Amino acid sequence: MNGVDGVSLSGYSNEKDPFLTDAASVLGLSYDDLESKLESGTDLDTIVTEQGLTVDDFQ
Numbered sequence: 446m447n448g449v450d451g452v453s454l455s456g457y458s459n460e461k462d463p464f465l466t467d468a469a470s471v472l473g474l475s476y477d478d479l480e481s482k483l484e485s486g487t488d489l490d491t492i493v494t495e496q497g498l499t500v501d502d503f504q
Contacts, residue, residue, distance in 0.1 A: 471503060472496045 461476055468489070469479040473496060482492050493503045 468503075472498070 465479055465483075466476055469476045472479060472492065474482075474492075479492065483489070490500060493500055
C-alpha cells in the first residue's frame, strides 16, 4: 500500500491530505517533498530519523 496509516497517496485530487500537511510542517519539509519520499517507498519512521527527530518527538 502506498500511504501512511491507511491513507492512500494515489488517486488524490488537488486537495492536500491534512495529516501530510501537518507532518511535513513538523519535519521541516515541503508537502511535495514528504509526499515524494513516501511515494518512493520510504517509510515515515525513516523520514523522521533522517530529519533528526525521534518518533516520540514527531508524535
